[in-house]
Amino acid sequence: MCVGVPMQVLRLESPFAVWCRDASGGEALIDIGLIAAPQPGDWLLTFLGAAREVIDEQTAAQIQSALAAVAAALDGEHDLDAHFADLINREPQLPEFLLPAKESAA
Template structure:
């Protein structure tokens, strides 16, 4: 299984960037996203950036990865990792108009 890992750009060259993420510093291939400014967040698979993301999305992906690690270590209460699940589910706007 291949998981996307968010990393933040520390230094960027034409084809590779030095980034930091949950596993420390890594060298990331930028072939699919191009050069990015320092501070940008990238979603990476196998040390290659596939998507430029914002800090909020990086945080939510890291929370999900933390939950996965917690499950692997035997934890069963995952509410701390998914704060948005402690709410009543809402229909998307386009479906709300169809059910009224």
Template structure:
């Protein structure tokens, strides 16, 4: 399974930024796909590169899901309904780009 990790820019740069991951570690992230981002910006990252810029709501929503998965991996019992609130009570839908042509 591949999973993107939301990170917040703590020091901006032209092609790379120092970011903080959900566990508080500092990581240098490649910005070639998103362009330069200001301090405080939220990025969805994968394999050391920013793939998308997130707004605050998207970032917090993704962080809740990542923290729930961390809790599960540590043997805990997270509140999955809260962590994945956008999926509760509905069938998840594929994004348009993953749907077969009509």
């Protein structure tokens, strides 16, 4: 399974790398060659030691919660609603590119 992990930028190492911290407190040197230069405090979605995109803090928290749900499920927990609070009591929503095209008024 391929999983992106949110990490927060701690400090710049070079024009091509930054030191980041993950939710567990672990630090890693992350390649930033695929994104615009981030600043300390920014959140990155990382995969295999490289940043794929800059994300906001809310998105980072949602991804971290989903990753915690996967870990809980692997540990045998079956009540996972708390990990997906943003999805409880709302209707499913299609991404905009999957919505039917709106007809223009003639």
